Each structure stands twice: as structure tokens, then as C-alpha cells.
Amino acid sequence: MMMTLLTFAILGVSVLLVICGLRTLAQDTYQTIALATERARKAGALIPRASFATLWLMIFALSYM
Template structure:
């Protein structure tokens, strides 16, 4: 019971911190995606890297959905 309460409190605090800094989180995400896209265009084989990224997204998505 105490572990559940502690986990819920940590979840609530983390959510409040993210929501309090939502503009900064969105800006940092935009910068990271923009830089990653630029590096992907400059690299030699973007198809392989995109396939690898899609594989990891698929793995994480299926782990949450199943």
C-alpha cells in the first residue's frame, strides 16, 4: 500500500513538473527532432537508419499495447 502511494505521488509530481514547463519541453523536442532530421539528411544511408528507428518505435509501441 505504501509503495503504491509513493509511486502515485512520484507520478503526480512528475506530471506537474512537465505540465509546468510544457513550453520548454515542446521547444527542446522540436530542437532535438530538427537536429536529428538534419543529421539524417547528411548521413550516407538514411533508409537503414529510418528502418532501425521504426523498429524501435514498433517495439516500444507493442510493449505498451500488449
């Protein structure tokens, strides 16, 4: 019984820490994607890189179906 309570307490604290960090994670992800898109646009490689990323997203999506 004590192990179950300890496990749920650790799980609850972990979930709380993840939820508290979601905003920062979303902001960092947005900044990284915006910077990468800007660099690709300046280099003239936006369409090939977007196509490659879309290809991998489709591969992963179809592997779960």
C-alpha cells in the first residue's frame, strides 16, 4: 500500500512538472521552427525541406494506422 501511494505521489509531481513546463516548451518550439523556416527561406530551400518534413510526417502517421 505504501509503495502505491509513493508511486502515485511521484507520478503526480511528474505530471505537475510537465504541465508547468508546457508553455516554455511551446514557446521554444515555435521560436526554433520560425528561425529554421526563416533560414530555409533565405537559402531558397524552403520547399524541398518542407516536402521532406511532410514526407516523414506521413511515414510516421501511416505507420500507426
